[in-house]
Amino acid sequence: MWIFSYVGVGVIGVLFGLLCLVSQRKSLFGALLSLEIFTLMVYSSIFGLVYLWGGLSVSCLVFLTFGVCEAALGLSLLVSLVRSTGSDYVGGLVLGHF
Template sequence: MLLLMMIIGVLIGSWGLMYKHKHMLIMLLMIEYCVVNLFGVMCLMFSFYSMDLYFMLIFLTFGVCEGALGLGILISMARMFGNDYFMLISILEC
């Protein structure tokens, strides 16, 4: 039952990522929500099958790096454009 709830959490995070794509901060929060839920799913699955847990450490490391890079991009966007609204940013300006 817990595994099903975490998988539903990943789906809800994916849905939020698809429908709240106008603001960078909301997108970053939804991605982190999916990463945390996927980490929970992996914890349950790896402990259930008695598998090696080193992959979870690598996954968590990549999740932290993704969050740090996203936050850096968000800060640079806020400094350059004054907000995190994607629809105002033109590709030609970059």
């Protein structure tokens, strides 16, 4: 029975992460954090469903690997943006200067 609540928390977290992602307009760091919330909650939902169905946990490991790669790519983009412009505000960027 606790698996259903685990999946439910994951779905609520996905909705919360999506709401945070839509509301971020200025800072790239905030958008990346909301993407991490989104990825973590999707992972928890997948883990709950895989555990409920008794399937292989390799799919969870593959999804977690892709989440880590997404985080590393986002961090490198953030560092590149801060080095080139001096801040992580997306509104001040001109398309040709990045």
